[in-house]
Every structure is written in C-alpha cells, then in structure tokens.
Amino acid sequence: MTTATFDRLARTCRHDYPGGEEREIPCDLVEPRERSMRRTPADFARLLEYARRLDADVIALQEVDGPAAARLVFPDYAFCFTRREHVQNVGFAIRSGIPFRCADYAALGLDADGLRWGADLTLYPGSARQIRLLSVHLKSGCPRQVLTSRRDDCRRLAAQVPALERWIDARASQSAPFAVLGDFNRRLTRERNNARDRHGRLIAMWPELDDGDPPEADLTNVTRGQPYSPCSLGERFDDFIDHIVLSRSLAARIVPGSFQQLTFDREDSRRGRLSDHCPVAIRVSMRDE
Numbered sequence: 001m002t003t004a005t006f007d008r009l010a011r012t013c014r015h016d017y018p019g020g021e022e023r024e025i026p027c028d029l030v031e032p033r034e035r036s037m038r039r040t041p042a043d044f045a046r047l048l049e050y051a052r053r054l055d056a057d058v059i060a061l062q063e064v065d066g067p068a069a070a071r072l073v074f075p076d077y078a079f080c081f082t083r084r085e086h087v088q089n090v091g092f093a094i095r096s097g098i099p100f101r102c103a104d105y106a107a108l109g110l111d112a113d114g115l116r117w118g119a120d121l122t123l124y125p126g127s128a129r130q131i132r133l134l135s136v137h138l139k140s141g142c143p144r145q146v147l148t149s150r151r152d153d154c155r156r157l158a159a160q161v162p163a164l165e166r167w168i169d170a171r172a173s174q175s176a177p178f179a180v181l182g183d184f185n186r187r188l189t190r191e192r193n194n195a196r197d198r199h200g201r202l203i204a205m206w207p208e209l210d211d212g213d214p215p216e217a218d219l220t221n222v223t224r225g226q227p228y229s230p231c232s233l234g235e236r237f238d239d240f241i242d243h244i245v246l247s248r249s250l251a252a253r254i255v256p257g258s259f260q261q262l263t264f265d266r267e268d269s270r271r272g273r274l275s276d277h278c279p280v281a282i283r284v285s286m287r288d289e
Contacts, residue, residue, distance in 0.1 A: 001065035001087055002072065006038045009087070019113040021085045043273045044072040054262055054279050058123065059093040060135035060181035062116075062277075066091075082106075082117040090135045090182065091119045101125040105134060107163040115139060115156065118167070129286055131250065132171050132178040136164065140185040143241060146192075146203040157185070158202050165209055172216035177250035180243075183277065187239045189224045209245070220251035222282045226259055231278035232269030244282050258283035 001009075006025070013027040029037040051059075051073050059077075064070050065087045067079040074093040080102035081091030094100050105118035119135040138160055141153025147161070148154070164180070171178040188206040195208035202208060212218040223240040230237065246254070260281040264274050 001039075001069045003038065003040060003044075005065060005069070005087075010038070017114065018086065021113075023085050023087060025087060037273065039273050046268055046272050047073045047274060048075070050262060050264070050274070050279070054260075054281060056279075056281055057095045057098060058121075058133065059279070060119075060133070061091050061093060062135070062137040062183045063088045064091060065089065080119055080121050082119050084109075084117060088116065088137075089119075090116050090137050092121045092133065092135055094121070094123070099124055099127075105167060107166070108136060108138070108160055110156070110159055110163065112156070115160070118164075120167075130176065132176060134167055134178070134180045134182075136180060136182040136184065138164075138183065138185050143185060144187050144190060146197075147205065148197065148201050148203050157205075161202060161205055161208055168209060168217055168219075169214065172214040172247060175214070175216050175249075176247075177253075178216075178247045179250055180245045182243075183241060184243050185241050187241060188221055188243055190239065212248075216247045216249060218248040220246045220248075220254075222246065222254070222259055223280060226261070229261055229263050231276070232264045232274065233266060235276070240280065242277055242280055244280060246282075246284075250284060253284040253286075255283040255285060 009025045010030045012024065013030050014024050015027050017026055018024040061070060066081050066089055070079055070093055076096050077093040078096060079091060079093055080100065082089045082104050101122040103120040105120045108118045109115045116137040121133040123131045123133065139153055139157040142149065142151060142157045145151060145154050147158035168180065186205055191204040191206045193207055195202065195204050197203050210219040222244045228239050262279045264278060268274060
C-alpha cells in the first residue's frame with residue numbers, strides 16, 4: 001500500500017486479524033518499528049527498478065492494496081484488481097496499449113474471511129489472440145502436507161482446489177489458451193503423484209488440477225525442474241510456491257530458455273523493504289508474430 005495509506009491505517013490498527021471486507025491492518029505490521037512493514041518512497045523506487053528489469057507485458061500481483069500502490073511500481077501500466085475492501089488484493093499490471101477485460105473470481109474466497117479472490121483477466125478479448133489469465137493467492141500454511149491433514153490451513157486450501165479446478169476446466173472446455181499465475185502457497189513440484197487416497201479424499205493439488213480432462217487441461221508448471229534461488233538475504237524458503245501454470249496450447253508457445261527468476265540484489269535486500277517474494281517469468285509467442 002502507499003506510504004500515506006499505511007500511515008492512516010496504522011493509527012487505528014487492530015490487535016486481531018481483520019476480516020475479509022474490513023479496511024484495516026493488524027498492529028504487528030506496524031510495531032515494533034524496526035520490523036514495520038511501512039514502505040517509504042525510496043522502497044517503492046527500488047521496486048520500480050526491479051519492475052523495469054523484469055520488463056514484462058503482464059504481471060500477476062498479490063497482496064497489493066490496489067492501483068494507487070501498484071502505480072508506484074508500474075507507472076506505465078493499466079490494472080485489473082479484485083474489488084474487496086480488504087487491503088490485500090490480487091490483480092494484474094498490464095502494459096499500456098494491450099486491450100483487456102477484467103473480472104473477479106470470487107469463488108476462490110469460499111465466502112470466508114481472509115481468503116482471497118482470483119483476478120480473472122482476458123487479454124485481446126474477442127480476437128484470435130485472446131488469452132485468459134487468473135491471478136491467485138491461495139491459502140497459506142499448508143505448503144507440503146497432505147490436504148487431508150487436520151490442520152485448518154490444509155482443510156481450507158483443499159476447499160479452494162475444486163473452485164480453482166472449475167475455472168480451469170471451464171476454460172479448457174472452450175479449447176482456448178489460459179494460465180493460472182501467482183502465489184499457490186504450495187510446493188507443487190514436490191507433491192505425490194496421486195490426487196486422492198484410497199478413500200477418494202483429496203490429498204494433493206497438482207495431480208487433481210493436471211488431469212488432462214478436457215485436453216486443454218493438460219497443464220505445464222513452468223517452475224518444474226528449475227533451480228530455486230533465495231529471493232533475498234536470510235530467506236528461509238528452498239523451493240517455489242509461486243508458479244505459472246499454462247494450458248496445453250499456451251505451453252506449446254513457450255519461448256525456449258525464457259524462464260526467469262528475478263532475485264533481489266544483496267545490498268537492496270539488506271537496506272530496503274522490498275518483498276518476501278520475487279518474480280518468476282516466462283515468455284510465450286503470439287500467434288501472429
């Protein structure tokens with residue numbers, strides 16, 4: 001969020017976690033001061049430099065208040081964000097001049113506090129170049145456990161899987177190219193091969209989604225097989241939880257060797273509040289190029 005928005009909301013911060021439709025922030029983001037999540041104009045300027053290095057046409061975004069904050073990092077882009085009152089929204093930055101249509105996919109929120117919606121973006125709508133994209137930020141707290149775990153985080157993530165699969169299958173039934181991008185909060189490349197246990201209960205996300213039915217739902221996760229690098233100093237993660245998942249026809253258009261993980265420079269990660277995630281990217285060719 002912008003510095004001014006943070007300062008305004010910090011004055012009335014909450015000691016519990018705000019609900020999904022409340023425009024408030026928890027006090028543990030404000031205090032203690034040395035660990036505050038307040039970003040200064042200098043922090044946004046550094047993020048802007050990384051956005052310029054990335055130089056992408058379309059960027060899926062998570063944990064962003066909305067266009068006012070996103071514009072500080074992507075000044076020459078248009079935006080598509082979910083319309084929750086909450087300060088954490090999911091969306092896209094789209095390079096100026098690319099036509100698009102924007103919608104919410106509220107089904108991912110399961111009508112529950114704290115679960116984010118999906119941002120549903122159509123590029124080049126109504127043309128031969130049309131591509132459908134969904135930006136997601138799925139439930140955290142269950143990165144590797146089976147989805148039948150007793151942990152509430154795993155149960156809630158498991159409940160989001162059918163909603164995500166419905167979106168994928170609806171797009172696949174149209175035999176049109178699509179992608180799902182964002183923070184899955186799940187180590188998809190380390191999941192077991194079986195989607196369900198012998199009782200038919202959902203235990204793994206990736207084999208449930210990547211079932212090839214309809215055929216366009218034969219999916220490719222571009223992070224699979226790619227080496228992971230820590231985004232910044234002191235990071236505790238050792239594998240991707242941010243993924244770009246492409247439909248069969250869109251995966252066929254990947255530019256070979258174009259996968260990128262843009263990590264933060266050592267000095268930048270030491271001195272500034274950038275992000276606890278860094279971009280992953282892929283290039284795909286357009287049909288008429």
